[in-house]
Amino acid sequence: KAGVTQTPRYLIKTRGQQVTLSCSPISGHRSVSWYQQTPGQGLQFLFEYFSETQRNKGNFPGRFSGRQFSNSRSEMNVSTLELGDSALYLCASSLDSDSPLHFGNGTRLTVT
Amino acid sequence: SQQGEEDPQALSIQEGENATMNCSYKTSINNLQWYRQNSGRGLVHLILIRSNEREKHSGRLRVTLDTSKKSSSLLITASRAADTASYFCAAFSGSARQLTFGSGTQLTVLP
Numbered sequence A: 001k002a003g004v005t006q007t008p009r010y011l012i013k014t015r016g017q018q019v020t021l022s023c024s025p026i027s028g029h030r031s032v033s034w035y036q037q038t039p040g041q042g043l044q045f046l047f048e049y050f051s052e053t054q055r056n057k058g059n060f061p062g063r064f065s066g067r068q069f070s071n072s073r074s075e076m077n078v079s080t081l082e083l084g085d086s087a088l089y090l091c092a093s094s095l096d097s098d099s100p101l102h103f104g105n106g107t108r109l110t111v112t
Numbered sequence B: 001s002q003q004g005e006e007d008p009q010a011l012s013i014q015e016g017e018n019a020t021m022n023c024s025y026k027t028s029i030n031n032l033q034w035y036r037q038n039s040g041r042g043l044v045h046l047i048l049i050r051s052n053e054r055e056k057h058s059g060r061l062r063v064t065l066d067t068s069k070k071s072s073s074l075l076i077t078a079s080r081a082a083d084t085a086s087y088f089c090a091a092f093s094g095s096a097r098q099l100t101f102g103s104g105t106q107l108t109v110l111p
Helices: none
Strands: A005-007 A010-013 A019-024 A031-038 A042-050 A053-057 A064-068 A074-078 A087-094 A107-111 B005-007 B010-014 B019-024 B031-037 B043-050 B055-058 B061-066 B071-076 B085-093 B098-101 B105-110
Touching (some): A005 A087, A010 A019, A019 A087, A042 A074, A042 B098, B005 B085, B010 B019, B019 B085, B031 B061, B031 B071, B043 B055, B043 B061, B071 B085
Parallel strands (some): A010 A107
Antiparallel strands (some): A005 A019, A031 A087, A042 A053, A087 A107, B005 B019, B019 B071, B055 B061, B061 B071, B085 B098, B085 B105
């Protein structure tokens, strides 16, 4: 079974731009969660999607958004990028939100 | 905010020794999970222990959970250099339907 795939692996953007990150979950997994990982704040929960609906959201500004498609693939978008958005963005899929998460290798976003 | 706090932040041991990491959390949980992360990679799920369980084993891993103290520990026995990684606990709250990660323990196993 293929694992969770995140693209792109690395991304460099400038302040004010927007970015879209993609995540393909493990086949059969309907829950997709996104996390931001930084050295200072650790792993912070962004949001969770289940069957195309956002089921939960963390404490991030509205510049961070996401969606899930009918095939469970998910995207997250960050608009008006700030230097502080530089981080490793991790996507994880699971059968449900209380099940073990299967993580992708992340997208390393650098904002200059 | 982080649900779990881990102790110690960093741990360095010799190959063959046991490694113990502790985790404390703040609210009621449905389960507690442990993950490992190698540098620059995604997290890998190690073990899940439910709130009505006290101890669980998986290979060289032993996890305990004390819900009265809101704490958990992960023991890795007979450690190997390949165990070098960051280890995170993550608490799942059924009411919030959210998995919240601790700050992690960086384990270094010296050959």
